[in-house]
Amino acid sequence: MIGTFGTVLVFEVSDNRVLTFSGMTREVSSRWTDHEVMGVKPKPEFLGPGNQTVSLTITLSSSLGVRPRQMLERVANMVERGQVEYLIIDCKPVSKNPFRITGSSEAWNTLYNGGELARANLTLTLEEYT
Template sequence: MIGFYGDIVFETSNSRILTFSELQRSTASRWAKHEVIGKKPTSEFIGPDLDTVSFTVNLNGQYGVHPRDEMNRWLIKARSGTAETFVIGNKRIGVDKWVVKSVSQMWGVILNKGEVVTGKVDIELEEYVERL
């Protein structure tokens, strides 16, 4: 097992390959700017902002996955708004859970009756803080 997001398991085996690539994590801070007459404004650190993670899931029906079904799983997660744990290896990414902020699908090869053989899904997760 490579890792998981909620119930979606990233893995490579003899019968199934479901992996991601181009993982990027971004973090930022929040600042307030206070105007001062006749001088430059002063900056005040407010606190950290929510982190984001983006990655691409490559799907190929020749490797034991059903691309259209996998794409739909990500759509359902985006529309549900459920916060879930994201793990790579045996380590959580971040201290909080994550929500699916956006999903972008690309259908590659499509056969008769709409069977999607290859495709990819670009995912953006956003940190979800449960406590105040």
Template sequence: MIGFYGDIVFETSDSRILTFSELQRSTASRWAKHEVIGKKPTSEFIGPDLDTISFTVNLNGQYGVHPRDEMNRWLIKARNGNAEKLVIGNKILGIDKWVVKSVSQAWGIIMSKGELVTGKVDIELEEYVERL
């Protein structure tokens, strides 16, 4: 097992390959700008902003996955708005949970009767903080 997001397990085995690529994590801070007459504004650090993570899941029916089903699983997660842990290896990424902020599908090879053989899903997660 490579890791998981909620109930979606990233793995490579003899019967199934479901992995991601191009994982990027972004961290930012929040700043307020206070206007001062006749001078440059002053900056005030407010605190950290929410982190984001993006990655691509490549899907290939020849490797034991059903691309259309996997795409739908990500769509459901985006529409439900549930916060879940992202684990890579045996380590949790981030301090808190993550929500699926956006999902973008690219359909590759489509066979007769509409069977999707290959495709990819671009995922964007945003950190979810439960406490105030």
């Protein structure tokens, strides 16, 4: 197993199924404010850490043992319900806090004659939930 995002997205490579992601990016930020002072430069003050964000693209392919349409519907339900989950990669959480899906973008790449979705790309944007 490569990792998980809740129970819906289990990233793995096995004899029966391949579900992986690519192009994962993580942004870690901090929060600052500037106090204006007469006659001198503003004084910065550290307020604390900002929320981390993660973006990743997942390839869903029926030839790799994944049902793309079913997976897209399950992820859409997570987004619309505001589900919060830990993102686990290599048996370690990416953050000490769970993440929420703030955006989901689908690309339906291959459809069979009967309309069955055979291959799709799913891009997720996650934000740390504190």
